[in-house]
Amino acid sequence: MELEEALAGPVEQVAPRLLGAFLSHAGVTVRLTEVEAYAGADDPGSHGYRGRTARNAVMFGPPARLYCYFTYGMHVCANVVAGTEGISSGMLLRAGEVVDGLDLARSRRLGSTDRDLARGPARLCRALDISLDMNGTDLRPGDPVRLELGAPVDDYSSGPRVGLRGAPERPWRFWVTGDPTVSVYRPAKGVVLPSAPPI
DNA sequence: CTACCGATATTCT
């Protein structure tokens, strides 16, 4: 119940609360260092923008569940659903630091340095062995994928989301300031920023 | 470090 309460607010306010939280699955635990918020019918960048489909249905469900999707023909990305049931939302888990199960994570990401094990949304899913089968599963203790909030991280930054052509002005990407495991900023093809990338 | 490119499923136009 505690987790649902913490995730009940507006997604752009809840998202920073995920920084420093611990996500565990299949023997690996990651400390989240970077997330992005997506919400509602007025957010063109969100999968829920054009209404409910088979893929995004979980975004419209109750909070504290996992929304997994398949993209670019080969990658799985994971979100935590927040807000209120009936209004689509999701917080994309973009990056984290492996704090437990290091050897397992390495074996799933052969050739990667430790820093890059979960540096990126699809990499994070591979390090944790999160697959599409986990779409819609609960995140409470005792469930296969567990999310535990840590102490709130005060020193975080925000900026435009990665890889979107629509609504780049919404600074709904949040990351732990200065953390080396935060993923590199890759703007969408054709998007030019007015100035240097945010720090 | 940055820049480009190919792989490739699902969704949307």
Place this chain on the structure above:
DNA sequence: GAATATCGGTAGA
């Protein structure tokens, strides 16, 4: 047919 909430490889500075 085109775009996409991406990654890993290679090339070059």
